[in-house]
Amino acid sequence: MSTLKEILYKELELKISTQVDGINFDPYVFKTLDLGGKYQEEMYGCFEHAYETHVGLKFPTGFRSPHGFIYNLRWDRRSSYSLIHEKGTYYLTHHGEVLFPVEFLERPEYYSLKTSDGTRMSTLARYNQDGAIGIVYSNECALKEKDQDCKFCNINATKDTYGETEGMGWKNPKQIGEAVAAAYSEGARTLTLTGGFVAERREVEYYLDVADSIKEHTGLNDFNGTATIGAPHDLSVVDKYKEAGFRTIATNIEIWDRNIFKAICPGKDLQCGGWDHWVKTLEYEVEVFGRGRVRSIIVAGIEPKESTLEGIEYLASKGVLCFASSWNPNPGSALEGHRSPEPAWHFDLLKKSAAIYRKYGYTHDQIYDCYATTSVVNYIYQIEDETLPVFTAKVA
Numbered sequence: 001m002s003t004l005k006e007i008l009y010k011e012l013e014l015k016i017s018t019q020v021d022g023i024n025f026d027p028y029v030f031k032t033l034d035l036g037g038k039y040q041e042e043m044y045g046c047f048e049h050a051y052e053t054h055v056g057l058k059f060p061t062g063f064r065s066p067h068g069f070i071y072n073l074r075w076d077r078r079s080s081y082s083l084i085h086e087k088g089t090y091y092l093t094h095h096g097e098v099l100f101p102v103e104f105l106e107r108p109e110y111y112s113l114k115t116s117d118g119t120r121m122s123t124l125a126r127y128n129q130d131g132a133i134g135i136v137y138s139n140e141c142a143l144k145e146k147d148q149d150c151k152f153c154n155i156n157a158t159k160d161t162y163g164e165t166e167g168m169g170w171k172n173p174k175q176i177g178e179a180v181a182a183a184y185s186e187g188a189r190t191l192t193l194t195g196g197f198v199a200e201r202r203e204v205e206y207y208l209d210v211a212d213s214i215k216e217h218t219g220l221n222d223f224n225g226t227a228t229i230g231a232p233h234d235l236s237v238v239d240k241y242k243e244a245g246f247r248t249i250a251t252n253i254e255i256w257d258r259n260i261f262k263a264i265c266p267g268k269d270l271q272c273g274g275w276d277h278w279v280k281t282l283e284y285e286v287e288v289f290g291r292g293r294v295r296s297i298i299v300a301g302i303e304p305k306e307s308t309l310e311g312i313e314y315l316a317s318k319g320v321l322c323f324a325s326s327w328n329p330n331p332g333s334a335l336e337g338h339r340s341p342e343p344a345w346h347f348d349l350l351k352k353s354a355a356i357y358r359k360y361g362y363t364h365d366q367i368y369d370c371y372a373t374t375s376v377v378n379y380i381y382q383i384e385d386e387t388l389p390v391f392t393a394k395v396a
């Protein structure tokens with residue numbers, strides 16, 4: 001069994017390597033693939049993750065590895081990993097050596113549907129696989145107007161690049177309610193609602209209207225939703241999200257070192273009462289939503305690893321699941337052209353994060369609900385607990 005675990009860890013490490021280093025391919029290699037038919041095409045949420053933009057050229061959103069891990073397809077022509085197409089089959093290669101044949105992710109049926117006002121549901125509720133959907137209510141961030149947007153973030157640049165062709169813009173609650181109902185009737189079971197900062201912090205009323213619409217269209221009181229919010233000055237606002245029916249809440253601190261936070265996230269620092277208030281907000285959210293029902297994210301690779309781990313451990317001890325999201329310097333962000341640490345650096349950080357969650361008793365389900373899709377940490381739990389389908393198959 002240990003050999004199987006070693007194989008699975010190698011496959012997981014490869015997932016992280018192809019995420020951090022990207023994958024090289026001819027941008028026209030998918031011209032014979034049934035993309036937008038059988039296979040799921042990428043939809044832009046907040047960010048373009050590829051190393052360079054590609055207006056007018058759609059790529060698949062990702063694929064599964066031989067043991068079922070989801071690999072995202074992040075285009076980077078400089079990568080030593082490649083996707084090639086030979087005799088009707090796509091393969092992942094490394095330095096020209098075939099690693100495995102690739103089966104792209106299947107497209108959900110609701111991607112072909114439209115709302116009652118004619119909006120494509122694929123632009124409203126992005127399917128993250130494994131029953132999770134992501135809704136980006138607005139593809140812009142008001143911090144840009146003040147020149148205070150986060151240095152790693154390209155949300156506004158992504159909208160400027162793809163906005164017209166991708167129908168990016170404000171989504172109204174009715175559209176979202178209809179799209180969520182369609183996705184849930186097809187098996188989706190969790191969602192995250194997110195977007196950039198809204199001018200004058202008017203997002204709370206909007207979130208409440210969205211929650212009402214989702215409840216009305218799905219018929220569910222508990223729709224297992226995560227509301228992603230910036231730290232509000234008035235903490236009693238947090239209670240309103242809970243009353244509205246969100247099961248979990250997310251407040252992304254991005255950087256644990258308070259001085260680096262100030263430099264990298266000037267708007268989050270200046271507009272929300274500073275780093276201390278972000279931490280205080282997360283602790284208050286646990287009081288309202290409960291232990292293991294509050295999420296935060298640190299963009300991993302900007303500050304030293306010890307600092308990130310200190311943040312993850314501190315927050316875990318307070319009831320917050322803080323995830324280390326591997327930093328990809330994105331096109332259009334202030335840090336475009338920088339480099340993320342080596343994949344091994346990220347893998348080590350993720351394994352240590354999983355050990356911290358274990359130490360504080362968090363379960364696989366809490367992590368899934370909080371992260372709103374299957375995270376690398378979930379995969380680590382599944383390998384360690386031998387709950388991946390491959391273990392069952394082996395016993396049977």
Ligand code: SF4
Nearest residue numbers: 141149150153155196
């Ligand atoms: S708050 Fe920061 S990370 Fe979030 S959308 Fe605005 S600039 Fe991007």
